[in-house]
Amino acid sequence: MTRAPIRWGVIGTGGIARRFAGDLAYSTSGVLAAVGSRDGTRAFAFTADFGDGIVADETDRILARPDVDAIYVGTVNRAHAGIAIAALEAGKPVLVEKPLAPTSVEAAEIRDVARRRGLLAMEAMWMVFTPGIVRLRALLAAGAIGEARSLSANLSYARAYRPDQDIFDPRTGGALLDLGVYPIALAHHLFGAADEVAAVVERNEAGSLRQAALVSRHGKVLAKLSCGFETEGPNGAMVSGEHGRIALAGPFFCPPALTLTRHHAGTALDPRGGDMPADAASGAAVGHGNEGAPSETDAALEAWAQRRPETIATPVAGSGLQYQADHFADCLAKGLTESPLHPLSASLAAIAVIERATTLRPSKRAGRRGGQLPG
Incomplete structure (x- = not known):
């Protein structure tokens, strides 16, 4: 119907x-x-x-x-x-x-x-419902890179300070509420609530938060998240796991493409780019074994070629x-x-992280501009 x-x-x-x-x-x-x-x-x-x-x-x-x-x-x-x-x-x-x-x-x-x-x-x-994030979550669930170990995400757009704009209000605006909520929500969406959070933030003289860097732990996953109005950032993200990594093209909250790179333990950097098996890297210097017959090095090179980065387009209709x-x-x-995908508990968890990050005890070196989470 x-x-x-x-x-x-x-x-x-x-x-x-x-x-x-x-x-x-x-x-x-x-x-x-x-x-x-x-x-x-x-x-x-x-x-x-x-x-x-x-x-x-x-x-x-x-x-x-x-x-x-x-x-x-x-x-x-x-x-x-x-x-x-x-x-x-x-x-x-x-x-x-x-x-x-x-x-x-x-x-x-x-x-x-x-x-x-x-x-x-x-x-x-x-962000949670855009094609790129949906595909990312499916890849992680399928074990495309093994067990995830780290997430990095940055979201920064240069904006001149305007005290008359709500986005710069010290209480209800600022970089964390406007931009930082995205990487924080991404970490929660992929890996659950944070077990630990540490942060350094920078405010202007009026108290408006201009930029922030956070580290949070979600089980075995360490997330490095940043945001700010000071500069134009790369605005991408990367999830790394035991057997590979997935890069999200910027802006990561609606990525136009993902890049999947698979690797395994004991790899070496191939001069052509990407990861090359260690045995192939060493064997390439001495050449083939029997003339005209595939060697172990050839097989290793072929296996490496199959692990070249794969670009996965995730087109979006409208914005x-x-x-x-x-x-x-x-x-x-x-x-x-x-929503089973983005319940209110996830929204409240993100706000709680922001509140923890902005309730700082200034460190001696940070002075008025930075700080650390209360111990």
Whole structure:
């Protein structure tokens, strides 16, 4: 049976709300039905780019409409909890832009209201549902690189400090809440909650967090994560395991491709690039055994050639936000109140890591600019 499309009400008129509304054109399950804002005029102007028949009004009126099935909260961080809770109280399931809330207290309030109302609530950690991350998780589950041992991920975009912008608010903004939540969420999604976390952060004179470096342990996996507004970073990621590695092309939260490189113990670096078996590396210098007959070195070289890096394309339709909307719709159809792939516990865990990283005791060398986690 064909399901009726989810009629989305988008709250917010900024860049991320616009991207979500635009990507609904690629959704298999939902359509843009309404847009809400504190200023109904801004909501009306927003709808002009998305066709006819889209309702525009003030937020409270959109939440009360019976022809809106679900709410996407795409506002600034500080408004997430208030709008999400109001939507839930109005009987609407909610998809809340990352971070779920700027503090664990507010995030827990969203969770508690959703449970009381028996409604689906999910953080819009769209990364989890993009084709590249889905493929990465499948490769790891299939043992493509053996048991994982480390993750490295960086997300940095140069942004000039603007005190009037919410993104630089010392309490509800900053690099960790805006960017760092991605690598933190990736580590949790792949390897579970962190057992240990250490961090160094840098703030400007106004207290806004400009960049951060974290190390977290997830069982046997050590994650090295960084983010910042200071520079343009490579914005890629790498998962390394016992028998290989998988590189995620930047931006890693929606990678256009993965590069899988397999290797085994006892390998040496081949001058042509990649990993070359140690016996082949030594045998290559002395040549073949019997003339015209394949030698052990030939066999080793052939085995090495089969382990050359493999590029796996992971193309994305639109900018990729529709995949989370389709997952959300599937959860609704199944009567779920939390996503099995990205439950609220994962969202709260990421916020807890950010709060631990930003509650620092300055070290003697770091002074005003850095610090270490309390012992």
